[in-house]
Amino acid sequence: MRILVTEPLPGKGIDLLSSRYDTTVGERGEFDGEEHLKNEIGSYDALLSCLSNPVTADVLRSAPQLRIVSNYAVGYNNIDIETARELGILVANTPDVLTEATADCAFALLLSVARRLREAEDHLRAGKFDGWHPFGFLGTELHGKKAGILGMGRIGRAFARRARGFGMTVLYHNRNRLDTKTETSLQAQYVESIDQLAEQSDVLSLHCPLNDETRHAVNSERLGRMKPDAIVINTSRGPVIDESALADALHQKQIGGAGLDVFEEEPRVHPSLADAPNCVLLPHIGSATGQTRARMSALAASSIISHLEGKPDHAIPSLVFHR
Numbered sequence: 001m002r003i004l005v006t007e008p009l010p011g012k013g014i015d016l017l018s019s020r021y022d023t024t025v026g027e028r029g030e031f032d033g034e035e036h037l038k039n040e041i042g043s044y045d046a047l048l049s050c051l052s053n054p055v056t057a058d059v060l061r062s063a064p065q066l067r068i069v070s071n072y073a074v075g076y077n078n079i080d081i082e083t084a085r086e087l088g089i090l091v092a093n094t095p096d097v098l099t100e101a102t103a104d105c106a107f108a109l110l111l112s113v114a115r116r117l118r119e120a121e122d123h124l125r126a127g128k129f130d131g132w133h134p135f136g137f138l139g140t141e142l143h144g145k146k147a148g149i150l151g152m153g154r155i156g157r158a159f160a161r162r163a164r165g166f167g168m169t170v171l172y173h174n175r176n177r178l179d180t181k182t183e184t185s186l187q188a189q190y191v192e193s194i195d196q197l198a199e200q201s202d203v204l205s206l207h208c209p210l211n212d213e214t215r216h217a218v219n220s221e222r223l224g225r226m227k228p229d230a231i232v233i234n235t236s237r238g239p240v241i242d243e244s245a246l247a248d249a250l251h252q253k254q255i256g257g258a259g260l261d262v263f264e265e266e267p268r269v270h271p272s273l274a275d276a277p278n279c280v281l282l283p284h285i286g287s288a289t290g291q292t293r294a295r296m297s298a299l300a301a302s303s304i305i306s307h308l309e310g311k312p313d314h315a316i317p318s319l320v321f322h323r
């Protein structure tokens with residue numbers, strides 16, 4: 001069996017694979033282009049991909065031996081799922097293990113924006129701190145505010161628990177409403193539409209997958225419905241927000257601020273976001289803790305091993321769909 005791991009990863013995942021199979025590890029960023037992946041994939045039985053690797057229909061069709069793609073990410077919008085299904089190629093991802101780390105990152109962004117931490121720190125580091133100031137960096141507090149969550153999966157729920165801990169009220173919208181027991185335990189109120197969520201939330205945090213329904217869910221029309229001091233947080237996928245509309249809303253002070261860990265065309269950051277007021281920008285580090293990244297690599301490798309060892313689909317640690 002031949003395995004392609006597109007680039008070096010933390011944790012034991014690669015060792016787990018290379019102790020069993022003929023395993024090739026690409027270089028950092030080597031497979032971020034479709035052409036190269038397409039040209040190389042032909043002789044492999046399994047692919048351990050990263051979210052930056054375009055596993056398109058063309059790539060999948062160039063891989064006659066490929067049996068499974070295991071993505072080193074919970075999001076799998078970089079993979080053409082329809083084509084994989086059609087070709088009988090399984091797709092795995094890394095849910096659960098990164099939930100708390102990602103929710104922490106979203107909350108860290110929220111606190112940074114609400115309390116203007118980036119601006120305040122820049123001020124200090126620029127040598128401008130001249131003592132306590134009654135008007136210095138007045139932010140906004142979270143206590144008593146409404147946290148609106150779009151996408152109430154594992155990460156959305158973990159964000160909801162944090163929001164409750166900070167004394168916030170939780171509203172959410174999800175494709176499917178949660179059962180009453182889960183809603184009660186999270187003390188979360190369902191709202192019928194994204195429009196309502198935009199109108200009512202003081203903080204709108206995005207935790208949905210990227211698909212045709214969620215692409216540009218935050219657009220100029222919805223930004224226009226938001227409260228003038230509302231904060232938008234995105235740790236999901238960049239294209240859930242229309243970046244140029246968000247940049248305009250920030251520049252025009254139509255909303256209060258934004259914290260972004262993901263971008264529409266990574267690694268490019270929309271130039272007008274980079275100089276927008278009260279905007280904290282991170283280089284896609286939502287799941288970036290040592291513990292989480294190690295668990296992700298072990299999980300991604302385990303799904304490949306289970307499948308190649310002939311386990312039935314239900315016994316594979318994480319599959320995106322069952323055949």
Ligand code: GLV
Nearest residue numbers: 072073074075287
């Ligand atoms: C990171 O963005 C992931 O989907 O795991």
Ligand code: GLV
Nearest residue numbers: 074153154155156
């Ligand atoms: C997936 O994104 C999740 O919320 O676990």
